[in-house]
Amino acid sequence: MQIEASDILFVINPNSGSQKPDAIIKQLKSNGHKIDYVLTQSLEEFNELWAERVDNYKVVVICGGDGSVNCTLKHLVAKENIILAVLPNGSGNGFARELGFTSNVENLISKMLRGEVRKVDITEINDDYSINVAGLGFDSYVASLFDGSKFRGLKKYIYCTIKGLFSYKPISVELFLGQVKVTGDFWGVYLANTRQFGNNAIIAPEAKYDDGLLEVVLMKKYPLILAPIVVYKMFTGKFKNSKYMTYIRASELLIKSNSKTYHVDGEPRLMTEDLKVSLKKQQIKLIKMD
Numbered sequence: 404m405q406i407e408a409s410d411i412l413f414v415i416n417p418n419s420g421s422q423k424p425d426a427i428i429k430q431l432k433s434n435g436h437k438i439d440y441v442l443t444q445s446l447e448e449f450n451e452l453w454a455e456r457v458d459n460y461k462v463v464v465i466c467g468g469d470g471s472v473n474c475t476l477k478h479l480v481a482k483e484n485i486i487l488a489v490l491p492n493g494s495g496n497g498f499a500r501e502l503g504f505t506s507n508v509e510n511l512i513s514k515m516l517r518g519e520v521r522k523v524d525i526t527e528i529n530d531d532y533s534i535n536v537a538g539l540g541f542d543s544y545v546a547s548l549f550d551g552s553k554f555r556g557l558k559k560y561i562y563c564t565i566k567g568l569f570s571y572k573p574i575s576v577e578l579f580l581g582q583v584k585v586t587g588d589f590w591g592v593y594l595a596n597t598r599q600f601g602n603n604a605i606i607a608p609e610a611k612y613d614d615g616l617l618e619v620v621l622m623k624k625y626p627l628i629l630a631p632i633v634v635y636k637m638f639t640g641k642f643k644n645s646k647y648m649t650y651i652r653a654s655e656l657l658i659k660s661n662s663k664t665y666h667v668d669g670e671p672r673l674m675t676e677d678l679k680v681s682l683k684k685q686q687i688k689l690i691k692m693d
């Protein structure tokens with residue numbers, strides 16, 4: 404596909420991550436191409452942008468974290484021709500890491516101008532979407548602690564995780580996969596479209612973002628004494644062989660649980676009804692980085 408500099412719009416979320424918008428804008432102005440950018444102060448502004456201006460462009464570059472990418476999904480579903488790219492600037496950047504996006508603006512622009520596009524699955528959860536990892540249990544508990552805090556960043560995330568380890572209770576879950584029913588008390592149930600939560604914490608080592616299937620991960624409670632092993636397995640992608648973990652491939656399932664919260668790509672949601680989960684037939688278009 405032919406993509407020119409004037410076809411590209413950078414959308415900067417000033418509420419995410421650590422790199423200040425000014426630093427991003429400086430890089431955009433100094434690269435020799437004339438590329439449009441916009442700073443959206445709120446989600447309302449971001450949604451208005453999609454209604455009013457985005458049709459003038461072929462590629463929208465989200466400068467933010469997994470949450471910012473998640474907020475884009477419903478717009479990408481509605482406007483099928485728009486191609487997504489990411490300039491990672493979040494706390495975890497799981498999706499960007501998995502798809503090869505880095506904070507190198509120059510490289511990103513050259514890849515966009517090359518015009519190679521790939522398609523990526525998205526998960527539909529009730530009326531919502533997820534493109535990276537959704538889940539309920541411990542990580543949604545941590546996401547809600549993190550969301551309630553006025554600070555962001557990796558240090559805050561680690562703080563919320565450690566705090567959560569001492570206050571969280573496993574959830575009861577009933578999972579319906581066609582004729583198969585799985586029940587139990589779990590530390591977490593994860594719906595992985597890519598392998599990682601963020602920060603290279605790999606929960607589903609064999610998940611593939613374009614195979615039309617989700618990795619459903621059921622995690623039992625590890626004894627607290629094994630916490631260093633959990634951390635080691637997660638950051639080396641070695642969870643698959645653990646007796647505490649079950650992996651099921653599926654494109655459709657129903658989840659009933661007593662969990663009060665769940666999350667989609669780290670964005671917390673209240674769990675007020677059962678979760679109907681399915682991989683959407685329509686895929687998202689994304690700039691190819693490799």
Ligand SMILES: Nc1ncnc2c1ncn2[C@@H]1O[C@H](COP(=O)(O)OP(=O)(O)OP(=O)(O)O)[C@@H](O)[C@H]1O
Pocket residue numbers: 414415416417418419420443444445446449467468469470471472474492493494495496497555556601668669670
């Ligand atoms: N384009 C946008 N403009 C303004 N606010 C946004 C935009 N997109 C999302 N938001 C809000 O900003 C919040 C923070 O964004 P995001 O989740 O990307 O950052 P983060 O938490 O630092 O990164 P990560 O999700 O990788 O941990 C989101 O939860 C959402 O409410």
